[in-house]
Amino acid sequence: MSEEKLKVGFYGITGCAGCLLSFIFNEDELLDLVKLVDLKAFPFVKEVNPSDSFDYVFVEGLVASNEDLKVLKELRENSKFLVSLGACASTGCVPAYRHYTLKENYEHLLYKKIKELEDVNPTPVDMHVKVDYYIPGCPPSKEEIKTFIKKIVRGLQPKPNDNPVCVECRRNGNECLLEHGKPCLGPITAGGCNSVCINGGFECWGCRGPTTDMNLDLMIKILKSKGFDDKFIQDRLTTFAGLKLPMLEKIMKK
Amino acid sequence: METLLLEKKDYEAFITALINWCEVISPVKKEVVRFKKIKNPSDVYLGKNSFFPVKEFFFRKKETIFKFKNNKISIPKLESPKRIFFGLRKCDLNAISHQDKVFMETVKDPYYISQRKNSYLIGYHCNEAPSKYCFCESMRLKDFFDLMLYDKHKDFFLVEVGSEKGKTLAKKFGKYLKRTDNKVSLEEKKIPGADRLPDSNIKDLYDNPGWQEGVDKCLSCTACTALCPTCYCFDLKDEVKARNLSEGERVRNWSSCQLKEFTMVAGSHVFREKREERFKHRIYHQLDYFREKYDVDLCTGCGRCIEGCPTRIDFVDIINRMKQDKAKQ
Ligand code: SF4
Numbered sequence: 001m002s003e004e005k006l007k008v009g010f011y012g013i014t015g016c017a018g019c020l021l022s023f024i025f026n027e028d029e030l031l032d033l034v035k036l037v038d039l040k041a042f043p044f045v046k047e048v049n050p051s052d053s054f055d056y057v058f059v060e061g062l063v064a065s066n067e068d069l070k071v072l073k074e075l076r077e078n079s080k081f082l083v084s085l086g087a088c089a090s091t092g093c094v095p096a097y098r099h100y101t102l103k104e105n106y107e108h109l110l111y112k113k114i115k116e117l118e119d120v121n122p123t124p125v126d127m128h129v130k131v132d133y134y135i136p137g138c139p140p141s142k143e144e145i146k147t148f149i150k151k152i153v154r155g156l157q158p159k160p161n162d163n164p165v166c167v168e169c170r171r172n173g174n175e176c177l178l179e180h181g182k183p184c185l186g187p188i189t190a191g192g193c194n195s196v197c198i199n200g201g202f203e204c205w206g207c208r209g210p211t212t213d214m215n216l217d218l219m220i221k222i223l224k225s226k227g228f229d230d231k232f233i234q235d236r237l238t239t240f241a242g243l244k245l246p247m248l249e250k251i252m253k254k
Numbered sequence: 255m256e257t258l259l260l261e262k263k264d265y266e267a268f269i270t271a272l273i274n275w276c277e278v279i280s281p282v283k284k285e286v287v288r289f290k291k292i293k294n295p296s297d298v299y300l301g302k303n304s305f306f307p308v309k310e311f312f313f314r315k316k317e318t319i320f321k322f323k324n325n326k327i328s329i330p331k332l333e334s335p336k337r338i339f340f341g342l343r344k345c346d347l348n349a350i351s352h353q354d355k356v357f358m359e360t361v362k363d364p365y366y367i368s369q370r371k372n373s374y375l376i377g378y379h380c381n382e383a384p385s386k387y388c389f390c391e392s393m394r395l396k397d398f399f400d401l402m403l404y405d406k407h408k409d410f411f412l413v414e415v416g417s418e419k420g421k422t423l424a425k426k427f428g429k430y431l432k433r434t435d436n437k438v439s440l441e442e443k444k445i446p447g448a449d450r451l452p453d454s455n456i457k458d459l460y461d462n463p464g465w466q467e468g469v470d471k472c473l474s475c476t477a478c479t480a481l482c483p484t485c486y487c488f489d490l491k492d493e494v495k496a497r498n499l500s501e502g503e504r505v506r507n508w509s510s511c512q513l514k515e516f517t518m519v520a521g522s523h524v525f526r527e528k529r530e531e532r533f534k535h536r537i538y539h540q541l542d543y544f545r546e547k548y549d550v551d552l553c554t555g556c557g558r559c560i561e562g563c564p565t566r567i568d569f570v571d572i573i574n575r576m577k578q579d580k581a582k583q
C-alpha cells in the first residue's frame with residue numbers, strides 16, 4: 001500500500017440513498033474500511049466535505065435535474081476515477097421508466113402541481129460523463145462495495161461480475177423459478193448478489209442490469225412461451241435495466 | 255463378484271442399522287429429489303434419481319483452500335466424516351469414479367480426498383430408465399460401487415459387493431446381508447430405455463451446422479454444468495480482511511465453461527468469446543477431450559443437463575440428428 005491513502009468521496013444525486021446505506025451496512029468491517037482510505041467527502045454522514053480532488057468518487061443516483069448535472073460534472077472533473085454506484089446511476093433503474101410511458105401519464109401527478117420542478121429526462125450517469133467502474137444493483141451488494149475498496153487500496157483493478165445470476169442461484173441449489181412459470185430474469189442479469197431474491201423465493205427482476213453475454217431474444221421467447229404478454233415483458237425488462245436494454249421495441253416485435 | 259441377499263422384510267431394519275452406524279445420505283423427495291442426510295428409512299426415495307447430483311458432498315461448492323496472515327499460510331483442518339451414500343444410480347456412481355480420477359489420481363486434491371475417503375457408496379440399480387432423458391446404457395459404464403442393490407425380485411434384493419469397503423459393510427451388516435447362490439445376470443444389469451445415443455463419437459462433427467439449434471436455445475446459464483455429476487471446474491479467489499489486507503483466505507467455487515469469465519486472461523482477453531464455442535466445449539469435453547486423457551468418456555448419461563436446462567436443449571437428439579443427416583448424404 002502506498003503511504004498516502006486514496007482520497008475518496010461518496011456522493012448522491014437524485015436517488016434514494018439506499019446505495020450509500022449499502023456501504024454503511026458493512027457494519028462488521030466499516031471502521032476498518034474507512035481507515036483504509038482518506039474519506040474526504042460523504043455528505044450523507046459527514047458535516048465537512050472538501051471536494052476539490054479525489055482519486056475515486058462514488059456516485060449514487062441519476063441525473064434528473066440541472067443541478068444534478070452540475071454536481072456530476074464537477075465530481076467528474078475533480079476525480080481520477082468515477083464509480084457509478086447502484087442501479088439508478090448505472091442503468092437509470094425505476095426513474096428511467098418514464099422513458100417508456102407517455103408524458104400525459106405522469107405530468108399531472110407532479111410537474112403540473114409543482115411548477116418549480118424542471119422536467120429533465122432522468123438518465124444514468126454514463127450518458128453525461130465518463131464512468132470508470134460500475135457497482136450495479138438496487139441496492140448494490142454491500143459485499144461488492146467492500147471488495148471494491150479492498151481492491152483499489154491494494155492497487156488491483158476491480159472486475160465487474162458479468163456472469164448471470166443463475167450461476168450463483170444454481171450453486172445455491174435453488175429450484176429454478178422459470179420451471180415454476182415465474183418470469184425470472186436471472187439468465188440475462190449480471191450476478192454478484194448471491195441470487196438473494198431467488199433464495200427467498202422471488203424471481204429476479206434484473207436489478208443489476210444485463211450481462212454483456214445475454215441472449216435477450218431467447219429470454220423474451222421463453223417469457224412469451226410461459227404466457228406473459230408483450231406489455232408485461234417490456235415492463236419487467238425495463239423496470240431495473242432502465243435504458244440499458246438495446247432496441248427493445250424492435251426485439252419485441254419479433 | 256460376491257453376491258448377497260437382502261430380504262425386503264429386512265430392508266427397513268437394514269437402513270436403520272446403517273443410520274445407527276454413521277451418517278446416511280440418500281435421495282429425499284421434497285418438491286424435487288435431492289441428496290440429503292436421512293433420519294428414518296422412510297426418508298429414502300427411490301422412485302426417481304435425484305435432480306441434484308451428489309458431487310457437492312465431495313467436490314464442494316465452496317472450499318477454503320488455505321488461510322493466510324502476513325506471510326504465513328495455514329491449511330484448514332480437513333475432516334473426513336464417515337458417511338454412507340445410499341441409493342446411488344449407476345450413472346452417478348460412475349460419475350464419482352470419474353471425479354476420483356481427476357481429484358485423486360491425476361492430482362491429489364486433499365479437499366476432495368478428505369471428503370471422499372471415508373465414504374461408502376451403496377447403489378440402487380435402475381430397473382428401467384427413470385427419466386426420458388437417461389442414456390447411461392450408451393455410455394459403456396462399469397460396475398463401480400461398494401455395494402449395489404438389484405431390485406429384480408418381489409421378496410428380496412440381490413446385493414453385489416464391489417470393493418474392500420463393500421466387504422467391510424457386508425461383514426458389519428451380515429445380519430441382513432445373507433449368503434446366496436443367486437447371481438445377477440448380465441441381462442439383468444441392462445437398463446431398458448436408456449440407450450438413446452447409439453454412437454457417441456463426435457470427432458468429425460465439430461463444424462457441423464447441426465449444433466446451431468442448440469446454440470440458439472442456450473442462455474449460457476450454467477444449469478447444465480452445475481447439475482452435471484461429473485463437471486469439476488472451479489474458480490479461485492482471495493478474500494481479504496479490511497483490518498489487515500495481508501490476512502484472508504483463498505477460496506474455490508464451482509465455475510463453468512459456459513461463462514466468458516472462464517477463459518478470461520490478463521488484459522481481459524476471452525478465449526471462448528462466442529456462445530457457440532462454449533456450448534460445444536462442454537459437450538466435447540464430456541464426449542471427446544476427457545477420453546483422450548483418461549480413456550473413458552466423462553459423461554455418464556444421467557440426462558440432468560437436459561432435464562435441468564431451462565430450454566431443454568437435448569444434445570443427444572442433436573448428435574443423433576447430425577449422424578442421421580450424415581448417413582443420408
Ligand atoms: S431461478 Fe432464475 S436465477 Fe435461478 S436458475 Fe432459474 S432463471 Fe436462473
Ligand code: SF4
Nearest residue numbers: 193197204205206207
Ligand atoms: S436476484 Fe436479480 S433482482 Fe434480486 S438482487 Fe440479484 S440481480 Fe437484483
Ligand code: SF4
Nearest residue numbers: 472473475476478563
Ligand atoms: S443449461 Fe441449457 S441454456 Fe443453460 S447453459 Fe446449459 S445448455 Fe445452455
Ligand code: SF4
Nearest residue numbers: 482553554556557559
Ligand atoms: S453431460 Fe449431462 S448427461 Fe452427461 S453426465 Fe453430465 S449431466 Fe449427465
Ligand code: SF4
Nearest residue numbers: 345380383388390556
Ligand atoms: S442414466 Fe441410467 S443409471 Fe442414471 S438414472 Fe438414468 S437409467 Fe438410471
